[in-house]
Amino acid sequence: MKKFRTSRTFPAIFALSACEGPQSAFDAAGAEAARVLTLFWVMLIGAVAIWAVVVAIGYYATKTRPGQHSEKAGLRLIIWGGCVFPTVVLAMLLFWGLRMMPDLRPPGDGPTIAVSGERFWWRVAYGVEGEPGVVRNLPIGGVPSANEIWIPLGKRTEILLGSPDVIHSFWVPPLAGKMDAIPGRVNRLILEPTEVGVFNGACAEFCGTAHAQMGFRVVVVPETEFTEYVRAQAQPAAVPESEGLDLFIRNGCAACHAIRGTPPDGVVGPDLTHLASRRTIGAGIVPTTVENIADFVASPDHFKPGIEMPAFGMLPKDEIAQIAAWLGSLE
Amino acid sequence: MQIFGRTKDNLWTLIAAPVIWGIHFLFSYFLAAFRCAPNADIFESIGSTRVAIGFVTLVSLCLIALVIRRAWHEWLTGGGGFRNDQDTPEGRESFLEFSTLLLAGLSFAAVVFETMPILVIGDCR
Numbered sequence: 001m002k003k004f005r006t007s008r009t010f011p012a013i014f015a016l017s018a019c020e021g022p023q024s025a026f027d028a029a030g031a032e033a034a035r036v037l038t039l040f041w042v043m044l045i046g047a048v049a050i051w052a053v054v055v056a057i058g059y060y061a062t063k064t065r066p067g068q069h070s071e072k073a074g075l076r077l078i079i080w081g082g083c084v085f086p087t088v089v090l091a092m093l094l095f096w097g098l099r100m101m102p103d104l105r106p107p108g109d110g111p112t113i114a115v116s117g118e119r120f121w122w123r124v125a126y127g128v129e130g131e132p133g134v135v136r137n138l139p140i141g142g143v144p145s146a147n148e149i150w151i152p153l154g155k156r157t158e159i160l161l162g163s164p165d166v167i168h169s170f171w172v173p174p175l176a177g178k179m180d181a182i183p184g185r186v187n188r189l190i191l192e193p194t195e196v197g198v199f200n201g202a203c204a205e206f207c208g209t210a211h212a213q214m215g216f217r218v219v220v221v222p223e224t225e226f227t228e229y230v231r232a233q234a235q236p237a238a239v240p241e242s243e244g245l246d247l248f249i250r251n252g253c254a255a256c257h258a259i260r261g262t263p264p265d266g267v268v269g270p271d272l273t274h275l276a277s278r279r280t281i282g283a284g285i286v287p288t289t290v291e292n293i294a295d296f297v298a299s300p301d302h303f304k305p306g307i308e309m310p311a312f313g314m315l316p317k318d319e320i321a322q323i324a325a326w327l328g329s330l331e
Numbered sequence: 332m333q334i335f336g337r338t339k340d341n342l343w344t345l346i347a348a349p350v351i352w353g354i355h356f357l358f359s360y361f362l363a364a365f366r367c368a369p370n371a372d373i374f375e376s377i378g379s380t381r382v383a384i385g386f387v388t389l390v391s392l393c394l395i396a397l398v399i400r401r402a403w404h405e406w407l408t409g410g411g412g413f414r415n416d417q418d419t420p421e422g423r424e425s426f427l428e429f430s431t432l433l434l435a436g437l438s439f440a441a442v443v444f445e446t447m448p449i450l451v452i453g454d455c456r
């Protein structure tokens with residue numbers, strides 16, 4: 001058998017495990033994630049130290065000085081090392097961890113954004129009016145979007161989380177810990193980004209067949225840019241008349257999708273008014289290109305098993321292409 | 332029942348302290364859940380809930396302390412040995428007493444841990 005080369009394999013594994021990047025909790029870019037990371041390192045270093053001491057004692061008792069030891073010494077080791085030490089260390093860690101919790105959930109000082117986890121995508125509404133907590137259902141209104149959430153740098157954005165179907169969990173590892181989106185209850189999560197950038201989010205609670213394809217993006221920008229973005233998202237569609245729109249309506253897409261400024265006003269699926277301004281389609285699955293939109297419309301279940309949207313592969317190819325080209329122009 | 336004299340131990344005396352721990356846990360958990368379930372006014376302070384849990388904690392700790400005191404006393408009176416591997420009534424008794432002592436110590440620490448949140452968490456957020 002070939003010998004396992006630790007010296008070479010180890011760095012390789014470390015590199016492959018991707019400790020950096022837009023979806024890594026090791027690359028903290030938010031206030032909460034930074035604290036959780038500190039907690040993690042303290043726990044890890046402490047655990048390694050304790051493990052080393054235990055191994056050293058084991059070595060001492062079996063190799064250095066095997067044989068009988070005095071009962072008194074053994075008893076002392078058990079009482080101090082086995083009872084007092086763990087109790088005190090655990091108490092301190094627990095107290096420290098608990099102390100962090102209220103600080104992680106202060107009142108927001110930025111925008112309030114409603115995010116609804118729906119099988120298998122994220123409904124987003126900017127600027128909703130909602131007192132945190134009071135509600136059982138997410139506040140209605142606001143500027144609708146989907147699968148991409150912009151937030152201002154350095155502000156504590158209040159994310160109100162809900163769901164109409166099953167429990168999902170909202171997780172952006174570089175920014176904060178996860179928070180469940182539960183039907184019949186509104187949870188709040190504070191995102192306080194400390195760096196600009198585009199971060200990956202994921203659904204972190206199994207919710208059905210396409211659970212693993214239920215991602216999203218969080219885009220952190222300076223506050224002025226954020227305000228500008230929300231104002232642009234509030235505008236009606238850029239191309240309100242086209243052959244693509246007629247086909248969209250004729251083929252029944254309007255039953256589920258809204259395109260503001262045009263007749264389609266369905267609410268089952270994502271708002272497509274500014275589809276082309278979003279980085280991905282299908283909830284973080286593929287980049288927004290005209291080809292991807294066409295493929296997605298022809299067979300959504302190919303991208304995401306169990307998806308709510310029916311396949312439209314029976315439509316003539318050029319009709320799909322026309323719809324896709326028009327959707328792809330909706331910046 | 333005699334508490335500070337020497338009595339016979341059994342499984343009930345053995346699990347007395349963990350039962351108090353269990354009741355304390357359920358009480359604290361249910362009270363906090365009940366208080367915060369409406370999900371309203373999450374920044375409002377929940378002082379009375381904390382006081383109630385604190386009070387039940389003190390009672391629980393006192394009861395567990397009594398268990399510790401009794402077990403400790405009886406265990407020492409019986410010789411205080413750790414090796415109870417003889418099939419005798421004395422060995423059995425001593426084993427139960429020592430186990431009770433250890434379990435009660437664990438329960439005491441557990442109840443203290445369970446109560447820590449009321450020291451630092453003052454509302455439902």
Ligand SMILES: [Cu+2]
Binds near residue numbers: 120168169207214
């Ligand atoms: Cu989900």
